[in-house]
Amino acid sequence: MELTLLGQTALAGLFPRGISQYAIGGVLIGLGVSTIYLGTAITPGASTFFESTLSYVSKIPRFNRAKYLVSRDWRIVFTLSMVAGAAVYALTLGGGGWTTDVQAWRLLAGGVLVGVGTRLGKGCTSGHGINGIASLSGTSFANVATFMLTAIGAALSMQALGVSP
Amino acid sequence: MSSDSRSPLFMPTIVLGGALFGVGLAHSGMAKPEIVLDFLQLQDLGLVFVMGGAAAVTGTVIALATRYLDRAPLTGEQYGKREKTFDRSVLLGGVVFGVGWGISGLCPGSAYASLGIGNFPMLIGIAGMFLGAYAQGYWRSYRESTSGTATPSD
Numbered sequence: 001m002e003l004t005l006l007g008q009t010a011l012a013g014l015f016p017r018g019i020s021q022y023a024i025g026g027v028l029i030g031l032g033v034s035t036i037y038l039g040t041a042i043t044p045g046a047s048t049f050f051e052s053t054l055s056y057v058s059k060i061p062r063f064n065r066a067k068y069l070v071s072r073d074w075r076i077v078f079t080l081s082m083v084a085g086a087a088v089y090a091l092t093l094g095g096g097g098w099t100t101d102v103q104a105w106r107l108l109a110g111g112v113l114v115g116v117g118t119r120l121g122k123g124c125t126s127g128h129g130i131n132g133i134a135s136l137s138g139t140s141f142a143n144v145a146t147f148m149l150t151a152i153g154a155a156l157s158m159q160a161l162g163v164s165p
Numbered sequence: 166m167s168s169d170s171r172s173p174l175f176m177p178t179i180v181l182g183g184a185l186f187g188v189g190l191a192h193s194g195m196a197k198p199e200i201v202l203d204f205l206q207l208q209d210l211g212l213v214f215v216m217g218g219a220a221a222v223t224g225t226v227i228a229l230a231t232r233y234l235d236r237a238p239l240t241g242e243q244y245g246k247r248e249k250t251f252d253r254s255v256l257l258g259g260v261v262f263g264v265g266w267g268i269s270g271l272c273p274g275s276a277y278a279s280l281g282i283g284n285f286p287m288l289i290g291i292a293g294m295f296l297g298a299y300a301q302g303y304w305r306s307y308r309e310s311t312s313g314t315a316t317p318s319d
Binding site (some may be wrong): 023026027029030039040041044046050053070074082083085086087093098099113116122124129130134140150165 | 174175176178179180181182183184185186187188189190191192193194195196197198199200202205206207208209210211212213214215216217218219220221222223224226227230236237238239240242243244245246247248249250251254255256257258259260261262263264265266267268269270271272273274275276277278279280281282283284285286287289290291292293294295296297298299300301302303305306309
């Protein structure tokens, strides 16, 4: 009895918002990725969108490689569909719109580093974190372990420096 | 894959998959940088279930498709795994991405979904991502054109 209570308290401490929203959301994300994979054999990552979309406006050869040119149309459709899916959710079950309190400089500095890092590291939380892990790719495990540890270190440092929100 | 060999159902499938992805990101709270930062500050470990749940579903589908199915109906492409070659830039990129993620709570997919839930300040973050990706591509192209030797592409 007391042990169960102790276990529940520990669990509530690690997951103060509960677990179900996270698990259900994760399964929905997996179903989205799987739908595209089963139909097309493509493992869709979210961050190649940057390079493939830059090919419309930049002549730099790096952005105009064949793999970006053939995928740039569907990557835009994919990205806009994510925006639309989240919008429909917010307007129906999700309780309406929401705005972050995280400061603009954090959004900008974080965004720039994320842009550099995903392109340098060949993927992001969806490319490596979902498709790569799902493929049991050693490269992806190495990338995910690296960014998880670094991100936890960076976030705890920000907290220790008193940066909030 | 050339666009000519795509089925008319190709784009609708991308739309359906992307929309499910966006709903999942919104429902899981990953579209809110605050919740991602709570994970990274070890105050709510729920993100493990998001990434784990998504990878478990996708992993099962990939394992079954590569074993029992031949070619994807909408492209004629063979089912495969996502395998990128390992080199130093995988780790270096992971570090740079990790610092950015830890500073801001932003990653690409969740940023798109964040716009969808009406979080327009996220446009600053997405602009930052484009700037970063452009700078990285510019630097790589510059280095390749000046070094004279072709760098192996990823």
